[in-house]
Amino acid sequence: MNLPRRVKLIDVGPRDGLQNEKQPVPAAVKVELVHRLQDAGLNEIEVTSFVSPKWVPQMADNAEVMAGIHRQPDVRYSVLTPNLQGFEAALKTKPDEIVVFGAASEAFSQKNINCSIEESIERFAPVVKAARDAGIAVRGAMSCTVGCPYEGEIAPERVGYLAGLMKSIGIQRVDVADTIGVGTPRKVQAAIEATLRHYALNDVSGHFHDTYGQALVNTLAALQVGVWNFQSSVAGLGGCPYAKGATGNVATEDVVYMLQGMGIETGIHLDKLIDAGVFISNALGRQPNSLVSRAVLNKRAV
Numbered sequence: 453m454n455l456p457r458r459v460k461l462i463d464v465g466p467r468d469g470l471q472n473e474k475q476p477v478p479a480a481v482k483v484e485l486v487h488r489l490q491d492a493g494l495n496e497i498e499v500t501s502f503v504s505p506k507w508v509p510q511m512a513d514n515a516e517v518m519a520g521i522h523r524q525p526d527v528r529y530s531v532l533t534p535n536l537q538g539f540e541a542a543l544k545t546k547p548d549e550i551v552v553f554g555a556a557s558e559a560f561s562q563k564n565i566n567c568s569i570e571e572s573i574e575r576f577a578p579v580v581k582a583a584r585d586a587g588i589a590v591r592g593a594m595s596c597t598v599g600c601p602y603e604g605e606i607a608p609e610r611v612g613y614l615a616g617l618m619k620s621i622g623i624q625r626v627d628v629a630d631t632i633g634v635g636t637p638r639k640v641q642a643a644i645e646a647t648l649r650h651y652a653l654n655d656v657s658g659h660f661h662d663t664y665g666q667a668l669v670n671t672l673a674a675l676q677v678g679v680w681n682f683q684s685s686v687a688g689l690g691g692c693p694y695a696k697g698a699t700g701n702v703a704t705e706d707v708v709y710m711l712q713g714m715g716i717e718t719g720i721h722l723d724k725l726i727d728a729g730v731f732i733s734n735a736l737g738r739q740p741n742s743l744v745s746r747a748v749l750n751k752r753a754v
């Protein structure tokens with residue numbers, strides 16, 4: 453299989469990366485991170501969530517963050533909205549895309565959004581319609597497409613079932629998410645292949661957490677089946693509050709370095725991206741969770 457010549461990265465660092473942070477992260481820092489990401493060439497950024505502040509307090513400043521961004525016309529700003537209440541709050545902040553988020557595992561659906569898979573689709577349907585009516589793009593994140601912290605291994609058929617439900621209510625594109633990072637290349641490819649029975653290749657993205665250190669090789673495995681859209685987090689930030697122990701997404705810096713080495717275009721300036729990762733890591737008082745970033749920083753220090 454010829455690999456894609458170009459890859460589109462959606463940095464979810466400001467949302468997935470920060471949502472699980474226990475320490476308060478000021479809205480101004482989140483806004484600065486978005487600015488640094490767009491300056492580094494990211495033109496899709498997942499900024500925040502419109503969810504219950506009791507469940508995810510770190511995202512409570514969602515409207516303030518969205519208002520603070522100096523928007524660039526070529527950048528798509530997306531936000532998570534699990535229901536109409538979230539969508540109505542988000543609509544005021546003018547996102548370019550909203551993301552509804554379901555799971556291939558019943559148990560994770562209950563833990564994460566307090567409803568069954570079927571109920572989640574009923575909840576998403578009016579959100580999707582309202583977004584499309586308002587000219588806003590709609591993406592569906594599919595959690596636990598390889599493994600679930602509560603149910604263990606998830607069969608590809610369950611991913612296909614969820615993808616079919618999302619397609620049936622008009623969700624335009626979907627993310628195949630390995631939420632707890634247990635995936636390995638063939639399993640990730642099987643989850644993607646199940647999704648491709650309902651969505652075209654251009655409408656499927658990979659979203660790989662790196663808990664077991666497999667995210668980069670899973671990204672390559674997804675590339676080998678033609679996927680060319682991926683979510684990643686600057687500095688390897690992140691982890692879902694409802695997947696205990698799940699660490700961050702694959703670091704955007706590590707993906708960009710790998711793709712550039714393979715001659716695959718991303719449009720991203722790696723040094724500026726590393727600087728963005730250093731900025732947010734300093735704000736959080738820790739090292740970037742990106743091996744490429746650490747290697748480059750060591751080299752710069754020599």
Ligand SMILES: CC(C)(COP(=O)([O-])OP(=O)([O-])OC[C@H]1O[C@@H](n2cnc3c(N)ncnc32)[C@H](O)[C@@H]1OP(=O)([O-])[O-])[C@@H](O)C(=O)NCCC(=O)NCCSC(=O)C[C@@](C)(O)CC(=O)[O-]
Binds near residue numbers: 593
């Ligand atoms: C989804 C709900 C809200 C349902 O929660 P619920 O309890 O079923 O909702 P409810 O309608 O019964 O309302 C309960 C309370 O929440 C409020 N509420 C209700 N909806 C909203 C809203 N949209 N925004 C703000 N507030 C909201 C509502 O007003 C009420 O407030 P109270 O009367 O108790 O003061 C809740 O379960 C929730 O917020 N869960 C958090 C989900 C979440 O953010 N998880 C992390 C993101 S998903 C993820 O990280 C995975 C992903 C996408 O990255 C991919 C992957 O790696 O797998």
